[in-house]
Amino acid sequence: MIRRLKLFAACALLGAGCTDAPAPRLVLLLTVDTLRADELGAYGSSRGLTPHLDELAGQSTLFTAAYAPAAFTLPSIAALLTGHHPEALGIRSNESGLPIGVPTLATALGESGWQAGAVVGNFVLRRESGVARGFQRFDDDFPSHEAVRHWPERDAANTTDAALELLDGCTQLPAARCFLWVHYQDPHGPYEPPPGWRDRYLAAERAAPDGRRQLPVGRDHRGLGAIPTYQYMEGRSEVAWYRAGYRAEVAYMDEQLGRLVAGIEARQRWRDAVVIFAADHGEALGDHGVWFAHGAGLTDDQVRVPFMIRRPGEPPARRDDVATLLDVFPTLLAHLGVASETAGRSGRDLFARAAAAGASVPYMATLGALPESQFALVADGFKFITVERDGVFDGRLYALGREDTELGAASPQLAAQMRERLGRLRSGVVPVTEAATAELSEADRERLRDLGYIERGEESASHP
Numbered sequence: 021m022i023r024r025l026k027l028f029a030a031c032a033l034l035g036a037g038c039t040d041a042p043a044p045r046l047v048l049l050l051t052v053d054t055l056r057a058d059e060l061g062a063y064g065s066s067r068g069l070t071p072h073l074d075e076l077a078g079q080s081t082l083f084t085a086a087y088a089p090a091a092f093t094l095p096s097i098a099a100l101l102t103g104h105h106p107e108a109l110g111i112r113s114n115e116s117g118l119p120i121g122v123p124t125l126a127t128a129l130g131e132s133g134w135q136a137g138a139v140v141g142n143f144v145l146r147r148e149s150g151v152a153r154g155f156q157r158f159d160d161d162f163p164s165h166e167a168v169r170h171w172p173e174r175d176a177a178n179t180t181d182a183a184l185e186l187l188d189g190c191t192q193l194p195a196a197r198c199f200l201w202v203h204y205q206d207p208h209g210p211y212e213p214p215p216g217w218r219d220r221y222l223a224a225e226r227a228a229p230d231g232r233r234q235l236p237v238g239r240d241h242r243g244l245g246a247i248p249t250y251q252y253m254e255g256r257s258e259v260a261w262y263r264a265g266y267r268a269e270v271a272y273m274d275e276q277l278g279r280l281v282a283g284i285e286a287r288q289r290w291r292d293a294v295v296i297f298a299a300d301h302g303e304a305l306g307d308h309g310v311w312f313a314h315g316a317g318l319t320d321d322q323v324r325v326p327f328m329i330r331r332p333g334e335p336p337a338r339r340d341d342v343a344t345l346l347d348v349f350p351t352l353l354a355h356l357g358v359a360s361e362t363a364g365r366s367g368r369d370l371f372a373r374a375a376a377a378g379a380s381v382p383y384m385a386t387l388g389a390l391p392e393s394q395f396a397l398v399a400d401g402f403k404f405i406t407v408e409r410d411g412v413f414d415g416r417l418y419a420l421g422r423e424d425t426e427l428g429a430a431s432p433q434l435a436a437q438m439r440e441r442l443g444r445l446r447s448g449v450v451p452v453t454e455a456a457t458a459e460l461s462e463a464d465r466e467r468l469r470d471l472g473y474i475e476r477g478e479e480s481a482s483h484p
């Protein structure tokens with residue numbers, strides 16, 4: 021009887037379509053750095069890079085139009101973990117810190133008795149960034165160094181090993197319910213897949229119309245018409261060489277993610293596992309004149325992300341209603357029956373009754389990535405991007421998913437409405453209470469300067 025009552029309560033939360041699914045004992049949050057949605061077979065790619073993610077998509081609700089709030093790591097991940105816009109958190113760059121006292125998925129689940137552990141492969145997400153808060157175990161060991169800049173990082177094989185070890189540590193606890201966050205770094209540049217992997221994709225990339233194009237080397241990390249300095253390797257300047265490297269990194273990550281899933285299956289923990297999968301942002305691969313970079317733009321190549329949620333007992337589905345990474349927080353907590361404070365959060369429960377008939381209204385910003393500010397909004401099948409230079413706003417209007425054609429000149433009234441709506445959204449993003457104190461210490465800041473992550477005398481500089 022008690023079990024039936026519990027099931028009834030869970031069904032009330034889930035809305036229609038509720039089945040007799042076992043109560044989850046594992047929640048897996050899988051995030052991948054720098055992964056464009058359209059690299060996945062489940063999102064229409066025919067390259068076959070992601071068989072394991074495509075299999076996960078076949079067990080999940082996949083959101084075809086999902087957006088990150090920014091095109092670089094810390095703002096996007098902090099928003100996912102808290103449900104707040106990066107600006108509300110005071111996060112404008114990768115050297116910001118998550119404010120003390122803001123509830124995260126880990127703190128909220130921890131208060132409900134979940135054990136929380138995390139493994140991260142991106143140095144930006146080291147514990148000093150504040151994203152470790154609430155995790156009983158947070159593994160930010162970075163055993164290797166990336167090419168070119170030699171910054172600390174962790175590759176996918178090592179990330180999977182560490183994640184399985186962490187899971188074993190959790191499941192050995194009696195009656196434990198485990199929340200495990202795993203962040204794969206590999207598609208992030210410099211593109212340096214394991215030996216031999218790039219060659220698998222080189223011929224196909226050279227056959228692309230611009231595959232044999234030679235690019236100049238840029239002077240910064242933005243990739244405007246040139247190879248970013250942090251990507252430039254082995255004296256290479258051919259487009260195909262870099263694109264093949266990116267695609268090899270995606271395929272390698274997918275293989276290791278598949279190994280993680282197989283490891284969880286072998287531990288009898290997959291069947292009832294709730295899984296949230298997302299990327300923190302995308303990557304420009306020549307789109308809009310930007311090469312092998314992200315962070316300084318709000319076009320779909322940089323901010324549209326793969327996003328899916330697996331709920332055991334629920335049939336797979338594809339949803340076209342627009343979603344944002346800010347929806348993860350309310351959706352997951354509602355699904356697990358964990359109470360959360362909704363004040364100041366704009367995300368929605370994606371599985372609330374009739375949610376599919378609604379839509380999120382993603383608001384995006386370049387934050388501190390550029391001297392001039394860019395802001396964007398997705399609403400009613402359109403996307404509007406503004407660039408602010410010296411107090412003057414220049415707006416561009418697109419049909420969603422069609423950023424090759426600017427519509428503002430033909431539809432000035434619609435552009436004006438979107439501009440006004442964007443302005444209202446911006447003014448509605450207010451700082452989270454007591455958010456003024458970031459955790460980043462001066463010692464950590466000095467370490468970042470030594471690594472070249474923050475340029476001396478340029479505190480606002482941000483790096484993807």
Ligand SMILES: [Zn+2]
Binds near residue numbers: 053
């Ligand atoms: Zn990232």
